[in-house]
Amino acid sequence: MMKRTILAPLLILLGAYLLLNQGGTVGPGTIFATFWPTMFVIPLGLFFHWMYFSLVGRKGIGLLIPGGVLLTAGIVSQIATLFDSWGSMWPGFILAAAAGLFEFYWFGSRNKWLLIPINILTVLSLLFFVVFSIGPVMSYLSFIQPVIAVMLVLGGAWLILGRRRHS
Incomplete structure (x- = not known):
């Protein structure tokens, strides 16, 4: 039973990696470099739980x-490593501190004063997620900018010409 619980997620991750890395080289170095959070950090967190x-x-x-x-x-770290998005995922480390404190609050004595740092860290993390994600999202939408510009020009012309006919 224990072997299946450990082997099943590893096989799923390896299969997903092979699907995403079609045509690339696969070896111990690339697998270790890609899945180090799944092999070391996440199991340690689960061990504490x-x-x-x-x-x-x-x-x-x-x-x-x-x-x-x-x-x-x-x-x-695993998401940032898989999608090479460290520039927009780093606020997750601030959220990690909030998550640890929130678990301490939820399963502990529910000291209401713990909610202050939890909320500050969570809001700060979400704010940074939004701020640092706007740039990449806008770069993906950059092909729409000429379409929006043409629509604005046509809308302004329609407003100008439409008022002249009714006057």
Whole structure:
């Protein structure tokens, strides 16, 4: 059972990588360079969660902070590595700190003062995600700019010519 739980996600990731990397070279170096978060960071975050929920009987609440941080940072790193988007994914590391603190809040004593840094970090992260994602999105939409310009010119001309006929 344990072998299937570990082997299944690895086979799925390897298959997805091979599909995405058609025509490229595949070797231990490229697989390691692409999936290092899945091999090291995410399992460590899951290990901290497993320790909290299974081993220590929910008494070691402090294990959830590094568990949440490592799990979120691992997911962010994996996405950034797969899509080569480090320039727009770096705010995920700020969100990772918020995720670890939120787990500590949710499963702990629910100290309301923890919500202040959680909300500040979350809003800051989302703000940076939006700001640093606008540029790449606008560059993808750059082919629409001439169409919008022509539509604006035609709309202005229609307004000018349309008023003259009715006057």
